[in-house]
């Protein structure tokens with residue numbers, strides 16, 4: 001076993017070795033000069049050219065021999081720091097700026113023509129990239145980095161792969177790599193002493209060598225010349241055989257992690273700030289010695305040191321700034337990092353970017369800096385955003401994208417502020433010009449909503465949860481701008497008349513004849529002061545518009561989510577020119593942020609003028625073989641902040657529950673236009689029958705029953721349309737009560753067709769099944785509909801997982817209706833319950849509804865009901881006052897109140913067959929089929945089945 005060498009012995013050996021190397025290098029230099037003089041380039045030069053060919057556009061003076069400035073001088077460590085004494089050889093110069101420019105342009109095409117421009121993930125002698133600061137403007141940095149595939153910062157390399165230059169750079173790179181593996185074969189010579197090879201091609205660091213000229217950097221700024229690339233040949237040899245180590249920053253010093261290497265240790269020992277840590281067995285140095293070390297390492301053929309990440313650092317070592325500039329190969333491409341600023345609160349943004357030492361040094365100069373240990377990201381006050389971005393632009397190896405312009409505009413006040421203020425109070429709007437009835441009825445959160453809208457100058461997306469009273473708020477906001485009317489209200493067709501009722505209810509000052517409900521495409525869109533139109537009719541009528549509406553309300557604005565639809569194409573131009581835009585939706589986006597885009601630009605047309613920019617930031621846009629995929633989501637926190645700041649107001653039911661009544665009832669006035677001609681004729685005939693004189697009591701009741709039954713069949717299409725609108729609006733779970741089997745069947749058939757999960761409970765459902773179905777409904781995850789018979793499912797069942805009940809039909813006994821409502825409004829229900837009564841004008845509903853209201857009132861007076869329907873609904877003026885109508889109403893009232901004859905009526909209803917002219921059992925059902933087929937909502941024929949209304953009869957007839 002031999003004893004380890006002493007330090008002195010090692011030193012001696014090393015010195016001898018260095019001398020030998022220097023002698024061999026000198027010898028080689030002489031040989032090279034000889035061959036240059038005879039018109040041949042160095043071996044390396046020849047090889048390089050022969051493999052890659054001369055650059056196609058490279059201006060070249062054929063009279064000048066190509067010499068790659070090969071340097072053979074042994075580097076003197078003692079003088080390395082500032083005084084580079086290596087000889088230079090410049091036998092090829094670009095003499096004109098055009099030549100230089102041409103070369104830069106060529107970089108992407110022939111990257112290895114300038115081998116030193118192959119940037120590195122780790123610094124070896126393979127060549128050092130020129131700093132990006134030196135890059136001519138027309139050459140993207142990625143292009144310059146083209147040779148770093150897979151070696152640089154992951155993001156940077158990703159960028160490179162996605163550029164068109166990638167393919168062009170791959171081939172030469174592959175060549176270069178293969179050269180690295182087999183340098184000898186590349187040079188067409190047997191392997192040589194790597195040390196000699198390395199030195200043989202060492203470029204000058206103080207002057208311009210051949211690689212400078214090839215890269216067109218003929219006029220190099222003095223301070224940056226040290227960054228010039230090394231010769232390919234030298235690096236190839238070194239990369240193939242060197243021992244690899246890393247420099248690691250530790251406070252204001254750095255340590256070198258590497259295995260034992262005698263040459264290196266000799267270098268270490270010459271550095272004044274050296275210190276050896278026996279615990280970690282590593283050497284460490286002051287930053288002032290960094291550049292000297294790196295330069296010295298360049299001359300060691302057996303060592304490759306990965307530099308400090310992001311090291312450039314003339315700042316770090318002012319005393320050796322000159323050294324760093326001349327000797328230290330800067331590492332812009334090595335640590336190239338790319339990222340973006342992202343908003344994280346109303347007043348702060350974070351830098352979402354990879355690690356860069358320079359960048360962190362810069363972050364630390366920001367007064368408002370804050371490091372989030374959880375996200376491991378730095379964040380700052382918005383007011384420092386512009387300053388930070390400007391400073392980062394000085395770091396060539398960093399690309400930090402600023403916040404998008406839309407955000408800087410939306411948060412302009414925060415960007416300019418000197419002291420942050422989290423919430424600025426929204427001023428109380430002066431509503432003295434609005435009908436007092438409306439203003440006094442606003443709940444506190446609704447009033448706040450109106451204030452918000454007016455603070456936003458009447459342009460907003462009011463996205464309150466369903467049932468929170470968006471209608472009353474929208475009417476109030478629009479009324480605030482009444483001087484700018486006529487007003488346009490665009491709504492789903494099933495609620496056109498509900499809106500009319502709401503205007504009548506809340507704005508008594510508005511004469512009913514000033515309201516224009518557009519029903520057909522022949523109607524005029526601007527006939528009223530308030531014009532209510534469906535989405536679909538709008539797209540047919542918008543051409544009528546000569547002057548734009550200044551105030552526009554869009555109900556269920558998520559109907560505009562698809563920019564390609566006719567409804568969206570019709571509405572968007574109107575919103576762009578309108579002064580006030582009030583969008584209403586309880587579910588502005590049901591599945592992805594892309595759905596919000598049209599609504600955002602509806603409110604703020606200048607935000608994200610290109611959808612693609614929006615898609616990239618918030619929809620995680622990805623390029624696919626077929627185009628861009630915008631179905632994802634990204635930066636949602638920022639999107640929410642942007643919406644809340646400038647576009648949207650959203651309150652959830654749970655936020656304002658204390659202000660809400662336990663039940664909110666709403667009358668939905670169904671569109672008469674949707675009752676087919678046949679159904680209308682049948683209804684008219686039934687109504688006429690009722691008013692015919694000289695009828696026996698029995699005949700009167702039969703006529704009434706027929707009218708009731710005809711009403712059911714006439715309402716089917718509108719009912720189904722309303723249910724589908726609810727589903728489209730994102731209503732998740734709700735109950736639909738109906739009385740006639742034909743209605744229940746039409747609904748379930750449609751739900752089946754649309755694959756909507758649902759259950760059905762009617763008189764034919766056994767007791768055991770009822771419970772199971774109830775459970776099934778609870779377990780449905782997303783949307784689901786329970787289709788229930790008013791009389792068979794109004795008791796004993798709990799559906800508290802829903803908070804909406806829809807009555808597709810009215811029933812003359814309000815007790816039954818209240819019981820049905822309470823399937824949802826019961827223990828276990830934590831929300832305010834919404835109840836929608838679908839009422840069709842010109843049908844039996846005209847009489848049933850006032851009857852129900854009247855009865856409830858009586859019950860209330862008797863202390864038997866807490867509910868007063870008329871206070872909570874719009875349709876208080878529903879009742880027709882003409883004598884004929886009055887007669888029918890009286891008939892209804894009498895028939896349903898006299899001698900507890902519900903049983904008799906129900907029996908008659910049970911035997912109703914919608915297809916029969918008389919309503920008598922046994923007739924075919926062609927009539928109702930035709931009715932429904934006309935609007936293609938029903939598929940199969942309605943088959944008559946026995947109704948079993950009476951399994952709950954006790955509860956039905958018993959008082960509340």
Ligand SMILES: Nc1ncnc2c1ncn2[C@@H]1O[C@H](COP(=O)(O)OP(=O)(O)OP(=O)(O)O)[C@@H](O)[C@H]1O
Nearest residue numbers: 441442443466467468469470471472586664665666
């Ligand atoms: N301040 C109020 N005073 C009296 N009734 C109100 C008030 N606010 C809302 N309502 C009633 O509550 C019911 C629900 O209101 P509205 O239809 O406007 O809710 P919404 O938010 O539009 O719900 P959706 O999204 O389901 O359409 C209506 O019958 C409405 O008249």
